[in-house]
Amino acid sequence: MAWLILVISGVLEAVWATALGRSEGFTRTGPTLVFGGALILSMSGLAWAMRTLPVGTAYAVWVGIGASLTVAYAMAFGGEQASLLKIALVLGIVGCVIGLKLIT
Structure with missing residues (x-):
């Protein structure tokens, strides 16, 4: 249950970061x-x-989810320019978050 709450909280981090902007x-x-x-x-x-x-672990996962979703949203809707390198780097963050879940 803690992991589910953490993922939802990470998504909400992206929401508040976007709303702040x-x-x-x-x-x-x-x-x-x-x-x-x-x-x-x-x-x-x-x-x-x-x-x-x-x-x-919790903080790193929370930040990783929030940062990845914030960048993805900005690239899709907010006028931030997307590039293959930027997408690969964001996917690297996602991979690291998944890795933290798997080793915990």
Whole structure:
């Protein structure tokens, strides 16, 4: 159950990071509210998962999921330029996250 909560929390990290960028310095209400809600849920889930998972592993997985999804979303919808090298590097992050799950 801790791994499922951790994955969901990682997805929510990507949500709050994207919403933070779209909030334009907290001047737009909708993205600011999404940021706040996703941040609270993401951090709460991370904290809950860390009760049973090793702290370093949990944090690395959480960051890896959030960073990978944030970059993927930005490349698909946010105007960030995609390249084969950038995609390969993001896939490397995903591979490392999977590796941490397999050895834990």
